[in-house]
Amino acid sequence: MTAGSRPGPDGIATEEEVVAMHTHHEYVTARRPELERWARELGADGVRYIQVQFPDLLGSLRTKICPLAKGLAPEGDGLNTALFSCCHGDGEPIGVPVFEAPVGGFANGFPNYISIADPATVIRLPWQPDTAAVITNATRTDGEACPLDARAQLAAIEQQAAAMGFETRFALEYELCIFAADDELHRQGRHALLKPWGRSLLNYDLLRAPGFESLARELIARLDGIGIGTAAVHTEYGRGMIEYALAPLPALAAADAAVRSKLYLKQLCEEQGLVATFMARCRPVGSESASGAHHHQSLRRDGRNVFNEPGSAMLSETGRHYAGGLLHTMRELHVLFRPTINSYRRMDRQAWSPEDVSWGMENRCTALRGITIPSATSARIEHRVPGADVNPYLTIAGMLAGGLYGIRERIDPGPPCRGDPMVEGSFERLPRTLPDSTAHFRSSAFARATFGDEFVEHYALGRDAEWQAWLGWLDSHVTEFEYRRYFDSL
Known part of the structure; x- marks a missing residue:
């Protein structure tokens, strides 16, 4: 089988290989002792409040503040099913905050599911010493497993990797844009008039923005204080653009770290005005950087990086098969990597944002970049397609599932591209619109075998709603294009 062929049922994880997600009873039984211990120890140490965080399908941490004991209750708490169907911006600018879906809507009255705190995610915030935080999972109202829980989806796929003898490692590298806060412009929705932070667009520049170094140091310190390592923080090309790279962690922990890093960076920025x-793109198209979220990934066995090929600058056979699986499933899973209208404004290989199903060694123009330096432990694959607007639970789950599929099926990725993939090879193009990406996902046998029919249908329904919201907004507005094209000429 080659990376360019379309996925089908052959080689997809068999029923006995798929690890089931947990029921309410299983979560409570497994987590009660640790949750009760955390409640005792944190309470004795002066913690009074806890941020209870639930990752929605958009990649945000929906958070409420609770008294410590309430937030760590072993039996869990109610979870509004509308949170599974939230629209971006909670409906801005068209005023439709959720899309109608079987999980929750007017047909069933938006019932509660149950959220269960995960004791492995309990942290104390050093900058708010009376406050802790915990991330939750979800189960259905009847206590059965919830296939719409993105954390549970990723945990199940990580267990498949463990069953194959692998330890996972993922690290996200986020690009983002920072502006001087202007509450009035923000409230009016005039975001384009916000002033980018800094005096220039210089890359890797310590002096571009007053206070940059102090913000970078504080971000590193805060993340370190909650167990999240940071490899680097630097300015990126473009006014207001910065980048930070997280240290590698096992798959689920890496996704938890990614969503928390975004939340707490935003909080830090707010404190500093x-x-x-x-x-994915908020700076001018074609002139400044967009915001990516490159996913670095590798597998280990018995503590050894199995992507490393001793004495070679090439990935190992296992690493190449993993890459083959990523390529093989990339078009079907593309909507996870580019999930919004805005995602496709970043799609430009000349700005190092891939347009095709390609790979190369140390090639930033390809969708996958193989890396083997500076040491054996560094061997990894950088997936360069996702933007900063993704849900990392879903991107990591999709990538890991695709990579494991490639290893099981020994998929050959083909020869690495050494230059511009659009010039050098006849690589398959990635879908260029949200509806096209959604259609690939909805019809994918691999996606359905990986996430289940209920998840695929629900996620695709959400992407349909996003596209319809965009069309509805266009239909109700006369655009700048129309004014500039027709006002004087007609």
Whole structure:
């Protein structure tokens, strides 16, 4: 099988290989002792409040503040099913905050599901010493497993990797744009008039923005204080653009770290009179950087990086098969990597944002970049397609599932591209619109075998709603294009 062929049922994880997600009873039984311990120890140490965080399907941490004991209750708490169907911006600018879906809508009255705190995610915030935080999972009202829980989806796929003898490692590298806060412009929705933070668009520049170094140091310190390592923070090409790279962690922990890093960076910016956005493109098209979220990934076995090929600058056979699986499933899963209208404004290989299903060694123009330096432990694959607007639970889940599929099926990725993939090879193009990406996902046998029919249908329904919201807004507005094209000429 080659990376360019379309996925089908052959080689997809068999029923006995798929690890089931947990029921309410299983979560409570497994988590009760640790949740009760955390409640005792944190309470004795002066913690009074806890941020209870639920990752929605858009990649945000929906958060409420609770008394410590309430937030760590072993039996869990109610979870409004509308949170599974939230629209971006909670409906801005058209005023439709949720889309109608079987999980929750007017047909069933938006019932509660159950959220269960995960004790492995309990942290204490050093900058708010009386406050802790915990991330939750979800189960259905009847206690059965919830296939719409993105954390549970990723955890199940990580267990498949463990069953194959692998330890996972993922690290996200986020680009974003920071502006001087202007509450009035923000409230009016005039985001384009916000002033980018800094005096120039210089890359890797310590002096571009007053206070940049202090913000970078504080971000590193805060993340380190909650167990999240940071490899680097630097300015990126473009006014207001910065980048930070997280240290590698196992798959689920890496996704938890990614969503928390975004939340707490935004909070830090707010404290300093700034506002941050992770939308894929907010700077002018063709002149400044867009915001990516490159996913670095590798597998280990018995502590050894199995992507490393001793004495070679090439990925190992296992690493190449993993890459083959990523390529093989990339078009079907593309909507996870580019999930918004705005995602496709970033799609430009000349700005190092891939347009095709390609790979190369140390090639930033390809969708996958193989890396083997500076040491054996560094061998990894950088997936360069996702923007900063993704849900990392879903991107990591899709990538890991695709990579494991490639290893099982020994998929050959083909020869690496050494230059511009659009010139050098006849690589398959990635879908260029949200509806096209959604259609690939909805019809994918691999996606359905990986996430289940209910998840695929629900996620695709959400992407349909996003496209319809865009069309509805266009239909109700006369655009700048129309004024400039027709006002004087007709």
